[in-house]
Amino acid sequence: MPDGSGRPVRRVEDSRLLTGKGRYTADLSPSGLLHAVMLRSPYAHADITRIDVSAARGLPGVIAVYSEADLAADNLPSLPGGVEIPGRDGQPGPKHGRPALARGRVRFVGEAVAMIVAETRAAGLEAAEAIEVDYAPRDAVTSAAAALALSAPLVWDDVGDNTGFLWARGDKAVVATAMAGAAHVARARIVISRVTANTMEPRVALGQVDPDGRMRITAAHQSPHQLRNALANNIFKVTPEDIHVTIGEVGGSFGMKSGLHLEVVLCGWAAKKLNRPVRWVSDRTEGFLTDEQARDIVVNVALALDAGGKFLALDVHYDANIGAFLSGRSPSMVGNAGGLAGVYLLPAIAAEIRGVFSHTMPTAAYRGAGRPEATYVLERIIDIAARETGWDPFELRRQNLIPPEAMPYKTALTFTYDCGEFEGNMILAAEIADLAGYAARRAESESRGKLRGLGLCNCIEVAGGPFVRPASDMAQLTLAEDGVLTLVSGSMSVGQGLETTMPQLVSERFGIPLESIRYKFGDTDNLPAGKGNGGSGALCIGGAAVSITMDALITKLQNIAAELLEAAPGDIELTNGEFRISGTDRTVNLAEVARRAPSPDELTETGKFTPTAVTFPNGTHVAEVEIDPETGVTELVRYAAVEELGRILNPQVVAGQIHGGVVQGVGQALGEVILHDPESGQLLTASFMDYQMPRADEMPDFVLATRSVPTKVNPLGAKGVGEAGTVGALGAAMNAICDALAPLGISHFDMPATPGRVWEAIQAAPGRKPG
Known part of the structure; x- marks a missing residue:
């Protein structure tokens, strides 16, 4: 029976990985x-x-x-x-x-x-x-504010103000005019903490020399072809074909295991120099020190509204602490700044992003890569505006939504949305989160002396397409004489279940079970190019490449079947692994077609997909927290999310991706933070004793729902899901925390909501009851 699209097929890789049979780079021990x-x-x-x-x-x-x-x-x-x-x-x-x-x-x-x-x-x-x-x-600076101060120590002698880049979009004059004429302007300074990925598998690099004399690199990395090309073009000055990259199991990445890492370079160089395999394995302390970190932005934001609550203009300035070195992966918040427009009719936006050098580990992409930051900034200032003007946060958002009939909709920043039904997300979220019952739940919490808060977050993100440069992926499909199909994909699995979902596409189209499909990835010798993993593009781009490849191979096989059945190719249909003359019972199966093929070339096909635009997954998240004012402990007690993802291939895998993303967003809101001593620059959170990771027993049961508004950007109609949970969770969780603290006169609270920080805020609150 085929295991095709829409079925919650269990991940086939789980039995291997969960029983310790996975083969990671650190498990390899070449002679x-x-x-x-x-x-x-x-x-x-x-x-x-x-x-x-x-x-x-x-x-x-x-x-x-x-x-x-x-x-x-x-x-x-x-x-x-x-x-x-x-x-x-x-x-x-x-x-x-x-x-x-x-x-x-x-x-x-x-x-x-x-x-x-x-x-x-x-x-x-x-x-x-x-x-x-x-x-x-020498003296050091560890924050953007300190680095921008007059007479601050310089990270680079030739960069006199420690500014690494300055990006600006929008018309400041138009925004200023709108602000001046607005009935109300809400303003806030928002701190987005620095975090690190803390993947289950640390970074690993293994350099070897292949029998043919080529350098071979095996690493915990999410994009083998990109790594190969970077090593060849930027470091060793050879052709890409002179370097062989193989990637096996990867225990999480979240963006941190992309790009070019110095340990990979050094292991490859030393292996060639010594003619012996050289492997480096990071330990956890090394990981905290040297894994690329993320976020760390101070934002000043202003939102203008008219007397009827209509959004008029948004003004945003980021100071982003990019660390000591600037690479092409540092300004991830720039490529995704378009998310500041959100899902709203916002006619004027001015955004400025300044990247600031400091004496800290460089920052790079981390799950969401700029989208959680932009979404949080917008959704937080909307909540502040609602409280200041007396609007219900739900209704203020709802009345400013972009309507479906406005699609395609060009925002005042960088994005043009192709489709979306945002009000439907909010209505469904209100239902599954039981917003109607919130007042009673809040009263019950108050009866126990607890503070309860509710946070909304409408989110939209860019995914699965060309961000700042073109993106493409390749696939190869080959039929063997036993009827087994081998799929080689340029997309790279780093834990998100591609070993299941990619073969599901093949299963559905050919009508065969997953057991009849072999899946390969991670070897640059198998395909000339590949996207790897990143930007939530595995299905949107990699899956689309598989779809195109299937079309081409089926055409070849139909021609062979037509000859065997003595029929016209146009009369041949493929059903349940058999080619049939339409309207008859005359069939030939895949294995017979393979055995009777005139040449091996007729049994294999390679395809490529290059999207011309991105997709825009979107949704609504609702969080509820309970705070103990005596201890400052914050508990996430309810969480609901609606995600609109276009076509969904495997609901179970999608749910897992959303669960994981939500936990990472909530984790940053509640506790995760990288801290440095401001004088010495020493890392103060260099172990799990000091860096507060989210735990399973701290999470409630998540209530999830999905909606489908298919995109036309790719042939599958799919939108990315890998980062969606994180994009909405940061804003929902922080808005809930701030809502819980608002009755005490606290207008805004910056992450992370650790017990100590929350307790101190409560003690200093103007509305705190004595005793």
Whole structure:
């Protein structure tokens, strides 16, 4: 029986992964394996005046010790730096490359200074202790505000104000005029905390030399072809075909395992140099120090309304702490700033985003990559405006929605929505969240001395298409003589269930069970190009490539079947794994077609899909929290979400993606935060003892519903789902927390809502009852 579209098929990969049979990069032990260890800077900002590795090189089990001088001797270039965003004066912004090992100066705690390659990891760690490094410490800045202050220490000597980029869109004059004539202007300063991905599997890199002499890279990475191309074009200056990248199981990524990481470069370089496999495995402390971090934005926002509650204009300024180095992945909030328009009729918007250097780990994409931030800023200022003007938050939002008949709708910023029925999301969310019963639930909480709050968040995000550059994916489908189909996909699974959902497309179209489909991914030798994973595009782009490939292969197979059945190809239909002459019982199955094919070329097809536009998943989230004013403990007690995702292939996988996304958004609202000592730049949250991760027992049962307004952007009508939960959760959770605190006279509260911070806010609240 086919396991096709719309069926909640259980993930076929789960039995393997949940029983410990998955094969991750750290599980690989090729013959002659060497272990790499990085010596990292203990200073946030310092000059390196001397490095002496001689004692380390003489220790037992040590094969090599490298510093930046060794990389320079081999002309190994820095990782590319800079972005294509001009500065305030219109001139190109700074483009400092990031050396794989620090060159003369360190700029954040944890920056790699030397690499040890040894027979065992223990020998490498001992050698790291023997390396002598003299530092001349300098003053450091760890926040955007500190970096922008007059006379602040400079991260880069040639960037006098620590500004890495400045992006602006919209007409400031039009917005200012609207603000001046508005009946009410709501204003707020909003802090979005810095977080880190904390994937289940840490980062890993393994460099080898293939029998044909090519460099082979295996890594915990989400985009094998992108990694191959970056290594070939930017570092080793060879053709992409000269590098072989293979990716197996990946235990989560969330954007952090994309791009080009220095450990991958160093392991590949050392493997070629030593002609032995070299592997580096991050430990958890290293992960907190050196995994790319995210968010960390201070926002000033103003929303203008007329006397009837109609939105007139929005003015937004971001100061984003981008860390010490700027790469093409740093300004993720820029590519998704269009989300500031939300799902509303907002005629005038001015947005400015300033990227600010600091002496911290660089930031990059993290689940949502700018969409949760933009959504939260807009939805928070709407709640503030509602409270200040006496509007019901639900009705204020509802009356400003973009109606379906306005589609396609060009917003006042960068997006043009192709479709959407946003009021339907709100109506369904109100039903499944039981908004009608909220007053009673709040009264019951108050009877127990608790503060209860409700938070709404309408969300829309960009997904599955070309963001700042074209996107495409490839697929290959091959029929074997036993009737088994092998699907090779350029999309990369990092835990979201593609091993199930991609074959489901094939199962539905060919009418065969999943057991008759083999799925392969992660090897750059299998396809000339591939998207990998990112931007919630696996189904929208990768699935569309599979669909196109199936069409082409079925045409080939129909022609073969037509000859075997002595019929015209147009009279042949494919049903339940058999080709049939329409209106008859004459059939031939897939295996027979394969055996009778005139050549192997007739049994394989490769396809490519390049979308011309993005999709816009959207929805409405509703959160309820309860706060104990005596302890400051905040509990998420109810959560409901409606997601409009276009065509849904596997409802069970979709629910899992939304669950995970919501938990990550709520986790940031309630506790997750990266903190640095403002003087020394030392990381204060370098372990799970200090970094508060969300836990399963802290989450209520989620009530989820989906709606479908198919897009025409791709042949499947699908919209991305991988980041949707996070996009709506941050705003819903924070609005609920602020609503609970509002009766005490607290107009706004910044994340994270840890017990200590909430308790302190309650103690300082103007409306707190004595005692």
